[in-house]
Amino acid sequence: MHKILIVDDEEDILENIETRLKMSGYGTLTATNGADAINLALNESPDLILLDLTLPKVSGMEVCKQLKARLSTFVPIIMVSGKSELEDKIAGLDQGADDYLTKPFHMDELLARVRAILRNKQILDDMKKTTVTDSLTGIYNRRYFLVRLEEECGRAQRRGRAFSCMMLALNGYRDAGERCGQDFMEEILKQTVSRLRPLLQESDVFIRFGEEKFVVIMPETGAEGAQDLAKRAREAVRAEPFGDAAQTIALGCRVGTCSFPSDRIENMNQMTEYIEFFLLGHSSHDPGPEEAGAEPAENLEPETP
Incomplete structure (x- = not known):
């Protein structure tokens, strides 16, 4: 089961996303501020992060920057934000986000983006595995x-x-x-x-x-x-x-x-x-x-x- 970290300070949005993800068979972690998001990402190894930009304590941009620098494995990040200007999207993607979705959004679109990102991650993980697996025994090298x-x-x-x-x-x-x-x-x-x-x-x-x-x-x-x-x-x-x-x-x-x-x-x-x-x-x-x-x-x- 894929595990997804949802980061949003608006509890109603966070709960709605969490409910739909669970209904779709995903495991979830939640955080309502940037500091907690960083700790959860580093300690719980999520497969994907849904990250709001406007967060207390540590901004979404800073969370993205720190995680991309500190995570030892590839964890994709979808920024979910009310900021819809072109420069905001470019800034988020330049900071390391793998996708950008503006609020309000349709839940089916969010789920489709989640599936697409996780498919791409699986391909990359499979490619990486071939480089770190012993061909004779099938265990790591x-x-x-x-x-x-x-x-x-x-x-x-x-x-x-x-x-x-x-x-x-x-x-x-x-x-x-x-x-x-x-x-x-x-x-x-x-x-x-x-x-x-x-x-x-x-x-x-x-x-x-x-x-x-x-x-x-x-x-x-x-x-x-x-x-x-x-x-x-x-x-x-x-x-x-x-x-x-x-x-x-x-x-x-x-x-x-x-x-x-x-x-x-x-x-x-x-x-x-x-x-x-x-x-x-x-x-x-x-x-x-x-x-x-x-x-x-x-x-x-x-x-x-």
């Missing part, structure tokens, strides 16, 4: 890692709530590839994703960080929750051999967790360095299929580089 990590660090700072990451690297993967070939290595990766995906929450972000290395970003999850996932992930990897009817191999894994903010991690750069050190700071020729001397997940965090 490393390019998306930094984008999403920045979003979650910002959200955690604004809301005062921690989030965590789990890192996992397969042991023995490259040695298995040397013996069994590229097709078998790819099958291992697909099976790894299939084993781990059911363990994740809907809000978790699953990323293939490197060849046989994975990261799960867990919004609003503390250290305890991350460590619980790490234990279950290790169990899933080691539960049974990888492969097919022709050949199989048992693999282990290194698993670690980190949380933001924490005593050792106070900003995004430190979080990135920590994750990269865990996944990339070890020898590429790992212990092998049986993962000798594995420790509990909560003790696998490396020292800060």
Whole structure:
């Protein structure tokens, strides 16, 4: 369900728009001033914003300017205003609005514009997804890692709530590839994703960080929750051999967790360095299929580089 933020200081107009949007199957958020609109847009991730220009505290123009500068993802804005002069429309569009509708308006026209804007957004989102998705496994790739990590660090700072990451690297993967070939290595990766995906929450972000290395970003999850996932992930990897009817191999894994903010991690750069050190700071020729001397997940965090 698409979520639409409606911003208008005239409560009767706001209520009418909200009612029609809900009847059309949309989820809604509402704000009656510019300051609240900015906070809701940054924290609730709407798919579209309907923005009045004449607002208390912060004007609609300023709201548009700030959101276009601060939102990390594309959120279209339709300005809805009683100002109908050509220069007002041009000013709104130049400020970053994606459409401009003058009051009074027919509700059917507003709904048609909403549908059109959301169609265009879906096309752009689909195009973007192809650039941030791993073609082999279908999960996000490393390019998306930094984008999403920045979003979650910002959200955690604004809301005062921690989030965590789990890192996992397969042991023995490259040695298995040397013996069994590229097709078998790819099958291992697909099976790894299939084993781990059911363990994740809907809000978790699953990323293939490197060849046989994975990261799960867990919004609003503390250290305890991350460590619980790490234990279950290790169990899933080691539960049974990888492969097919022709050949199989048992693999282990290194698993670690980190949380933001924490005593050792106070900003995004430190979080990135920590994750990269865990996944990339070890020898590429790992212990092998049986993962000798594995420790509990909560003790696998490396020292800060």
